[in-house]
Amino acid sequence: MADKVTVNFGNILYAEDDQLYQITTPLILSRIGFTVKVVGNGKLAVEEFSSDSNYSSVLLDNQMPIMTGIEAARRILEKKTVDIVLFTSDEKHTVSEAVDELGIRYLKKPGTEMGFKILYASLLTKK
Template sequence: MASPSQNFASKLTALVVDDDAMTRRIHQMTLSNLGVNNTCVKNGKEAVEIHQYGKKFDLILMDKDMPEMNGTEATKQLRLMGISSTIVGVSSHSMEEKEIVVKFMEAGLDEYLEKPLDKAKLNSILHAVEKIKEKENSIPHKIE
């Protein structure tokens, strides 16, 4: 079981978008072990569709290379739809493949990480997302 500082106790939600079943499973299990409610889809088209149906997530882990709709296009579509979730691009492309990474980032990513994502990388991302969520929730709302 995760220590209290690492357990996000269902406060956060995540969407894992990856065409590789093993990667989806690893990310799903790691997020679950950290206390994050999560959903998985197989490609960018499914990621866009799940948002069209009204689902919202605090974090989206977006693979770059997928069939039907790749991560770059899906990220662009989500941003055009007004989705403000933290979107982290996840790919096996290294930072040395700068042109590929830059195009992915320009689509609207908040962060880019190389696969595989381990518990430490996910924990770091989740802490950042939690801070953003806390900040958004602490903004006083205007009473009309």
């Protein structure tokens, strides 16, 4: 019997206040091959990234208490260049100015496994 081969494409820091997404999104990402750390808001994402910047990507909801995903992205990018994805139910036209200004990606909720595969394949191949 062959040993199971596991692949780790990197570590993702995920900021999300919705408990359902805190469970389902990491499951999808782990099936693809990522390790995911979940925090409950943008402020916690900034703090976590400041204490451990060994993340290949940061995935941020936008509408969170304490600090939005856009504000968290802005603060994280002040510290280090990292791939950031705004994963939100906000329509793209409402966040496109900030997405373009910050040079981050946008993915509309609810995400699918295929959507995440396409997104992260494009991020991995650009490196």
